[in-house]
Amino acid sequence: MVPLSSLWLPILLSAVIVFIASSVIHMALPIHKKDLKKVPDEDAVQDAFRRLGITPGDYAVPCAGSSHDMKQPAFVEKLKKGPVVFMTVIAGGNTSMSTSLALWFLYCIVVSVFGAYVGGRALASGSNYLDVFRFVGTVAFACYAMSLPQASIWYKRNWGTTVRSMIDGLVYGSLTAGTFGWLWPR
Numbered sequence: 001m002v003p004l005s006s007l008w009l010p011i012l013l014s015a016v017i018v019f020i021a022s023s024v025i026h027m028a029l030p031i032h033k034k035d036l037k038k039v040p041d042e043d044a045v046q047d048a049f050r051r052l053g054i055t056p057g058d059y060a061v062p063c064a065g066s067s068h069d070m071k072q073p074a075f076v077e078k079l080k081k082g083p084v085v086f087m088t089v090i091a092g093g094n095t096s097m098s099t100s101l102a103l104w105f106l107y108c109i110v111v112s113v114f115g116a117y118v119g120g121r122a123l124a125s126g127s128n129y130l131d132v133f134r135f136v137g138t139v140a141f142a143c144y145a146m147s148l149p150q151a152s153i154w155y156k157r158n159w160g161t162t163v164r165s166m167i168d169g170l171v172y173g174s175l176t177a178g179t180f181g182w183l184w185p186r
Contacts, residue, residue: 002120004113006185011116014140014179015108018172022104025168035161054089061085086155108172111143115176119184129181137177145169 026032039045062078064070115136122135145166151157 002123002125002185004116004120007116007120007180010180010183011109011112013183014112014115014176015105017175017179018108018111019105021171021175022168025171031164032161035158035164049089056089056091058088059085061087084156111140111172112176114143115139115180119180123184125185127184129184132181132184133177136180137173140176141169141173144172
């Protein structure tokens with residue numbers, strides 16, 4: 001067993017490495033360029049949202065509100081007529097990504113802490129690289145990728161976007177695992 005306190009270096013370094021890798025994946029590579037589509041007449045859509053006073057939050061159109069309401073003929077007709085929309089509305093104004101980037105880095109640290117905890121409970125000091133890679137990598141991959149299909153299953157998010165993001169999760173998990181394997185206490 002390896003105490004969590006002795007794994008602070010791989011925790012922080014793996015978070016930094018994943019943060020940098022994710023920046024490269026999203027800014028320099030074309031992998032995610034088609035994840036989002038532009039709506040026709042974007043200005044009219046934004047004007048309509050403003051006119052309707054839609055505040056930040058998660059929305060469904062149509063939205064039944066209860067399982068009982070989902071069976072009502074009016075709701076069923078709205079579904080048939082379409083379109084059906086699941087959307088997240090955020091406030092306008094500040095377009096800075098600094099808060100999102102800070103939260104992403106914090107998330108990377110949390111994932112590494114979970115990987116360190118499981119690896120530290122399962123493995124001893126001096127464990128070989130591949131054993132560390134296997135334990136920490138499995139945890140990191142699960143954290144980065146395995147919840148993503150829920151959005152495709154329940155909210156009909158494009159499966160291509162989900163799979164590409166899961167591949168990102170595999171890269172992030174592997175980088176985390178490699179960092180821990182390299183810096184595992186001897």
